[in-house]
Amino acid sequence: MPFDLPLPRKLKAEGWKVKIRENERVEPPHVTIMHKTGIWRLGLRDKRLLVPPGGRIKDIDPAVRQLIEEHWEELIGAWDAKYPENPVSSAEEEENGDENSA
Amino acid sequence: MGMKTVLDMEQRFVFLGSQKGLFKEPLPPRVFICHDRAEVEAAVANQTKHVTWISFTRAFTDILLEKTVDARADLRGSHLITLTPPRSESIPALLGLFNPVFGLGEGFQWLPKEELVEAITRDDASERVIGGSVDLKAKTLTLLRGDITAVVAPFSLFAKSGDGIEPNFSRLGLTDYGSTICLGDYESSSDAILYELDPDYRRRLKKQRRQSDKTFGASLMRLRKQRRLKRSDFAPLSSKEIARLERNEIGKPHAKTLDVIAEKLSVRAEEIESY
Numbered sequence: 001m002p003f004d005l006p007l008p009r010k011l012k013a014e015g016w017k018v019k020i021r022e023n024e025r026v027e028p029p030h031v032t033i034m035h036k037t038g039i040w041r042l043g044l045r046d047k048r049l050l051v052p053p054g055g056r057i058k059d060i061d062p063a064v065r066q067l068i069e070e071h072w073e074e075l076i077g078a079w080d081a082k083y084p085e086n087p088v089s090s091a092e093e094e095e096n097g098d099e100n101s102a
Numbered sequence: 103m104g105m106k107t108v109l110d111m112e113q114r115f116v117f118l119g120s121q122k123g124l125f126k127e128p129l130p131p132r133v134f135i136c137h138d139r140a141e142v143e144a145a146v147a148n149q150t151k152h153v154t155w156i157s158f159t160r161a162f163t164d165i166l167l168e169k170t171v172d173a174r175a176d177l178r179g180s181h182l183i184t185l186t187p188p189r190s191e192s193i194p195a196l197l198g199l200f201n202p203v204f205g206l207g208e209g210f211q212w213l214p215k216e217e218l219v220e221a222i223t224r225d226d227a228s229e230r231v232i233g234g235s236v237d238l239k240a241k242t243l244t245l246l247r248g249d250i251t252a253v254v255a256p257f258s259l260f261a262k263s264g265d266g267i268e269p270n271f272s273r274l275g276l277t278d279y280g281s282t283i284c285l286g287d288y289e290s291s292s293d294a295i296l297y298e299l300d301p302d303y304r305r306r307l308k309k310q311r312r313q314s315d316k317t318f319g320a321s322l323m324r325l326r327k328q329r330r331l332k333r334s335d336f337a338p339l340s341s342k343e344i345a346r347l348e349r350n351e352i353g354k355p356h357a358k359t360l361d362v363i364a365e366k367l368s369v370r371a372e373e374i375e376s377y
Contacts (some may be wrong), residue, residue: 001267001287021282022263023290025297032291037220037279048349052310057351084264 003078005031005071007064016064020078029079029088031068033060042068044076044088115223116145116155119162124216130223136162143169146177154181154250155200156222158215163188163196170199181250183233185212204246210235213276221280222248229303230280231292236271243271245295248280253299260290318375319350325367325377336366 005018017034024030029044040060041050049055057065068075080087114132117125125135136142142162146169157163163184170177182200187208196203204210212218212233221230227248234245241257260269270286283290296303322344326333333341333348339362346352347363355363357371364371 002289017278019282019289021289021291022267022269023260023288023294025291025294034278034281037224039281046349052307054310057349081265082263082267 003075003082005067005075007067011061011063014061016061018064018068018075020075020082022082024083026083026086029076029083029086031075031079033064033068035061044079114153116153117219118142118155118157118166119159120219121158121215124219133219133223139165139169142166143173146170146173146175152179153177154183154222156183156185156218157188158185160184160186160188164192167192167195167199171195183246183250185215185218202250202252204233204250204252207235211274211276213280217277217279224248229293229296231276231283231295232280234274234276234283236274238271243274243283245283245292247296253296255295255299259295259298260285260288263288316375317350318354319348321375321377322363323348325369325374329367331366336363338362 002022003020007016007018015034015036017032019032019034021032024032028046028050030041030050031044033040033042038055038059039053040055040057041053042048043050049057076088080089115130115134117133117135119137120135125133129135134145136145142165146166155166157166163182163186166182167188169175177199178201180200182196182203184196184203184205187206187210188196193206196206205212210233213221213231218232221227221232224230228251230248231245232248234243236243243255243257243260245253245255247253257269257271260271262268267288269288269290273284273286275284276282277284281292283292283295297307326344326348333344336344339359343352343359344363347355360371360374364374367374369377
């Protein structure tokens with residue numbers, strides 16, 4: 001069963017979904033955000049939108065973004081559980097280390 | 103009726119016998135709909151090759167067959183999708199008149215109709231899966247893409263996930279406007295399958311990735327790394343601001359911001375994007 005971030009009824013009714021499926025294109029680790037035909041892949045290592053499909057963060061409903069932010073560790077845990085051979089923490093994390101040091 | 107008429111022959115998708123409310127107005131530019139026998143007749147008479155016919159019901163497939171034969175229409179090169187399997191006696195004729203034909207068997211699974219209509223008429227239709235069927239004996243899954251090409255995936259592409267979820271090939275379903283393939287509780291992105299099976303798809307992805315690297319944010323990050331600078335080396339700008347710029351979360355930075363960054367990077371501001 002995919003990891004499906006629980007969303008409030010209103011967002012669900014609007015067609016928003018936040019998923020980590022069993023079979024993703026694995027590199028880099030990411031969570032898939034969907035809104036009807038719209039798809040964004042948000043990298044779990046650097047919080048960037050992956051290309052393809054790319055897109056703009058601001059096109060994602062702020063309430064969805066907020067929920068993702070709040071459940072970030074849970075999303076990382078879900079990815080690591082599904083893809084233990086390619087965990088989020090396995091990449092060189094110069095960027096995060098850099099931000100943390102600020 | 104407010105819909106586009108069958109005389110508008112610039113359309114590429116002809117839906118036969120669709121339910122009311124399935125199509126939102128205005129219709130996509132390459133779509134038109136036949137609601138009755140007369141409209142099918144007109145469509146057949148006017149259509150040229152390279153049209154995708156999508157029949158929602160067996161009755162409309164029969165009408166299409168009848169009118170095509172009556173008109174002696176040459177529809178070779180036209181695709182046919184039958185969302186409800188046609189009568190078995192009509193199958194040889196359909197195969198003789200259209201190429202390819204999908205949905206002839208009972209086991210074919212389709213996207214929900216409203217999602218199929220959206221997925222098939224989009225520019226990125228080739229990246230979406232609109233239908234599929236499973237061959238348990240040959241251990242293969244045939245997936246029909248929105249551009250009416252098929253890929254055949256071996257079961258081995260659907261590996262058990264780390265948390266122990268295994269695909270159940272007896273329970274094929276499609277969802278998320280063609281971007282997800284469901285095998286029981288197991289879900290696969292269509293993108294993962296196409297990436298494995300379609301070299302053209304892989305080439306397109308690579309090209310898109312290269313193009314995305316041309317953004318200001320990507321250039322800034324490349325240059326910063328080349329200069330061996332940390333994000334925290336851009337005072338008075340914060341490392342978070344630099345991170346947001348690198349992620350392209352901020353549009354074009356203000357001139358003053360740009361000057362600070364350029365000075366730290368020892369380049370002219372207008373040069374940053376060239377890296």
